[in-house]
Amino acid sequence: MNGPRCLTVRHKSVYRYSEPVSFGEHRMMFRPRSSHDLRLVSSELRIVPTPERLHWMHDVFDNSVAIATFSEEASELVFDSSVTLEHYEAPMPEYAIEPYAATWPFVYTNDEASELVNARSRRHPDADVDKWAQSFIAHGRDTSTMTLLRDMTAEIKEQFLYARRTEKGVYRPADTLSFRSGSCRDFAVLMIDAVRSLGLAARFVSGYIFVPDHDATSGGGSTHAWLQIFLPGAGWVDFDPTNSIIGNQHLIRVAVAWDQHQALPLWGTWTGAPASFRGLEVDVSVTEDGC
Known part of the structure; x- marks a missing residue:
């Protein structure tokens, strides 16, 4: 396996509404799975409006899940995740199959x-x-x-x-x-x-x-x-x-x-007039940087 490639992943999702709505629980799977071929260096998650509560759990598959609950109404809901990691790649893997x-x-x-x-x-x-x-x-x-x-x-x-x-x-x-x-x-x-x-x-x-x-x-x-x-x-x-x-x-x-x-990256609920939903914008970038 080659030496690590240092990568930064930026994942931003923006929900927009024509008027303030209330938000139910939202669950996020943004955090990469650490293993022998991936080492997480840093992780930052910004949510606007600020959740009333944000906690983390491992699901039945051992995936890392962030769970946010909200008390504030808003016309825009933003999830902005940034992670830096070392990624060890095997460009031409040979597998020791039994x-x-x-x-x-x-x-x-x-x-x-x-x-x-x-x-x-x-x-x-x-x-x-x-x-x-x-x-x-x-x-x-x-x-x-x-x-x-x-x-x-x-x-x-x-x-x-x-x-x-x-x-x-x-x-x-x-x-x-x-x-x-x-x-x-x-x-x-x-x-x-x-x-x-x-x-x-x-x-x-x-x-x-x-x-x-x-x-x-x-x-x-x-x-x-x-x-x-x-x-x-x-x-x-x-x-x-x-x-x-x-x-x-x-x-x-x-x-x-x-x-x-x-294994949905992001899912949740909101309450308001159905016509108030204006759309979702998702932007993901993966860049090679120095760790």
């Missing part, structure tokens, strides 16, 4: 299987997704697990059209397959469902992506989404089908979950 899992199909051990039930459970099974997933299986010879997953990741990057969407929710996997287009979260959910149809364990990842100058990487300027697949011996391996990235290069993990609705 020999029994190097070729598909394989069977997880009993201990692994019992822990991975939710990571293998499909939410929207569909025959078209099954057929598409099976198209990556080699015929007449052994199917390398990593080759299968690399080919599927590359197929989405090369054959699907990336379209940034700001509205909530994701397409059903079969719809993304039919449209041959979608956002990063649509692509992640499609690939999660496809690999689960093949018996593999996968989970959704929400975070950020560093886009170097003059780079063709998609997903910059907003939060990003990809997936991880559990491969015995290698553990949870990152796959970004939006950019055909395997490994953590440029990827900054914030939250992991079995499904996308469990």
Whole structure:
């Protein structure tokens, strides 16, 4: 693994209303997950109006969640997060997959299987997704697990059209397959469902992506989404089908979950006339600095 790259992530979300409204509880997942390949150097969170109470918790996935409650009405609600981190990248990772899992199909051990039930459970099974997933299986010879997953990741990057969407929710996997287009979260959910149809364990990842100058990487300027697949011996391996990235290069993990609705970067409630909502502006920048 190379030496660290020092990155600063600035994530600002602004809700605007035509008149003062009241705010319910808001939950934020802005703080990256510290690990052997990411070290958090500093973190600052500014919220306007100032919450009556702000506290932190770890959810069931050990994601860091900030929870704000408000007593003041306002016509604008601002969440401004800034974090600096050291990011250790493996540009061409080689994974020590257990020999029994190097070729598909394989069977997880009993201990692994019992822990991975939710990571293998499909939410929207569909025959078209099954057929598409099976198209990556080699015929007449052994199917390398990593080759299968690399080919599927590359197929989405090369054959699907990336379209940034700001509205909530994701397409059903079969719809993304039919449209041959979608956002990063649509692509992640499609690939999660496809690999689960093949018996593999996968989970959704929400975070950020560093886009170097003059780079063709998609997903910059907003939060990003990809997936991880559990491969015995290698553990949870990152796959970004939006950019055909395997490994953590440029990827900054914030939250992991079995499904996308469990890893929303920001969600909350407000009370007021429905017509008073003017819109949401989200700006994300990831820059390389000195720590």
